[in-house]
Amino acid sequence: MAELSLHHIDKIYDNNVQAVYDFNIDIKDGELIVLVGPSGCGKSTTLRMVAGLEDISNGQLLLDGRDITRVPAKDRDMAMVFQNYALYGHMTIYENMAFSLVLRKEDPNVIHKKVLAAADILGLTTQLNKKPSQLSGGQRQRVAMGRSIVRNPKVFLFDEPLSNLDAKLRGATRREILLLHKRLNATMMYVTHDQTEALTLADRIVCMSMGHVQQIGTPLELYDSPNNTFVAGFIGLPPMNFFDVTFENGALRGKGFEVPLNDEERDTLSAYNRKPITLGVRPEDIVEGGALMTRVFSNENLGMNTLVHGHMGDSIRVTAKLRGWTNYKNGDTVGLAFKRKHFFDKETTNAIRKGGR
Numbered sequence: 001m002a003e004l005s006l007h008h009i010d011k012i013y014d015n016n017v018q019a020v021y022d023f024n025i026d027i028k029d030g031e032l033i034v035l036v037g038p039s040g041c042g043k044s045t046t047l048r049m050v051a052g053l054e055d056i057s058n059g060q061l062l063l064d065g066r067d068i069t070r071v072p073a074k075d076r077d078m079a080m081v082f083q084n085y086a087l088y089g090h091m092t093i094y095e096n097m098a099f100s101l102v103l104r105k106e107d108p109n110v111i112h113k114k115v116l117a118a119a120d121i122l123g124l125t126t127q128l129n130k131k132p133s134q135l136s137g138g139q140r141q142r143v144a145m146g147r148s149i150v151r152n153p154k155v156f157l158f159d160e161p162l163s164n165l166d167a168k169l170r171g172a173t174r175r176e177i178l179l180l181h182k183r184l185n186a187t188m189m190y191v192t193h194d195q196t197e198a199l200t201l202a203d204r205i206v207c208m209s210m211g212h213v214q215q216i217g218t219p220l221e222l223y224d225s226p227n228n229t230f231v232a233g234f235i236g237l238p239p240m241n242f243f244d245v246t247f248e249n250g251a252l253r254g255k256g257f258e259v260p261l262n263d264e265e266r267d268t269l270s271a272y273n274r275k276p277i278t279l280g281v282r283p284e285d286i287v288e289g290g291a292l293m294t295r296v297f298s299n300e301n302l303g304m305n306t307l308v309h310g311h312m313g314d315s316i317r318v319t320a321k322l323r324g325w326t327n328y329k330n331g332d333t334v335g336l337a338f339k340r341k342h343f344f345d346k347e348t349t350n351a352i353r354k355g356g357r
Contacts, residue, residue, distance in 0.1 A: 002029055004027040004187060005062040006050070007061075008022050009023040010056075010059055020211050022213075025216060031187060031203045032203045033202065034192060034198040034206070035047065036206070038193060043193075047080075050189060051078055052071065052072060053073055063077070063154065063155070078154065083164060085143070086144065094128040096132065096143055097118060097128075098114075099147070101115075117149075118150045124139070124146060137164060149180075154187065155186075155189065158190040158191065160191055160192055170194075198219065207222060215231045223235050226342065228348075229242065238307060242280050243281070245278075257292055277344060278343070279343060283319045285338060285339045285341075289337060293312060293333055295332075296308055297309055304324070307319060307320070308320045312336070
């Protein structure tokens with residue numbers, strides 16, 4: 001059992017620069033939490049505070065109800081997997097995986113069983129006598145994970161473990177981490193800047209920006225009901241389209257274009273009559289056959305889908321992810337329609353939900 005709670009966690013450095021503001025989350029036993037956001041948003045700093053590698057300036061960190069805010073890293077019963085593997089080049093894979101247990105002076109027979117069990121889980125049984133230099137990047141990262149597994153920690157911490165791998169290896173290793181989580185049913189915190197990793201791995205995502213938590217929720221909640229324009233623009237690939245519009249006479253009017261609304265959408269915007277708002281539309285929520293005439297300037301065929309980039313109205317840029325293979329050329333005109341729309345307050349950037357503000 002391992003429940004982890006972060007209560008009002010701040011990180012303020014000696015130069016009075018604040019990296020993390022009022023971070024709050026209760027992580028359930030066996031839950032995989034992914035911290036995602038751009039570089040410098042505070043996600044790795046938060047993970048390092050949990051690990052004990054950074055001091056917590058304010059707030060409280062609880063592990064199974066016990067306050068570990070000031071407990072040294074070595075006594076927190078957590079294992080961290082780093083971005084750069086941090087393997088000992090002169091040791092075999094077996095010795096790398098066994099090293100922390102040797103330092104703890106565990107029984108050699110127990111160490112042997114734990115290393116073999118971890119190697120079996122990760123598909124490394126045939127690699128145990130090799131040196132790290134003889135392995136691929138993906139295999140080295142699995143060794144780093146195996147080194148954590150043998151310790152049987154209460155919490156696993158991952159700090160951008162896939163960022164040094166190529167795209168194919170990232171996908172394969174991501175699947176291995178997901179299977180590992182299901183097999184161990186372990187509590188995990190995982191940091192990444194890659195929203196694909198966040199969406200595919202997480203039970204819940206913590207989306208951060210400039211040290212602040214923007215939203216915590218399931219992958220579907222962040223994709224389908226983003227709290228603000230930052231989350232809406234960060235989660236989803238290609239990114240959400242944003243348009244400056246005004247709600248007027250039951251429709252949204254932009255520069256040279258008009259978007260019709262249904263009754264439910266008009267009700268949602270009832271408090272914003274004649275006021276500027278931000279309209280958000282995901283590329284995959286745009287279809288052909290509508291009244292929004294768009295001049296194509298780029299067409300990217302991806303197999304089952306095509307990314308069509310164009311301008312509508314007074315040169316307002318729009319990206320549509322259309323089903324199938326299309327052959328639009330620069331200068332072609334296509335009529336588009338928005339199936340699903342997201343509305344955001346222009347001043348606060350917060351989502352406008354049903355009933356207005």
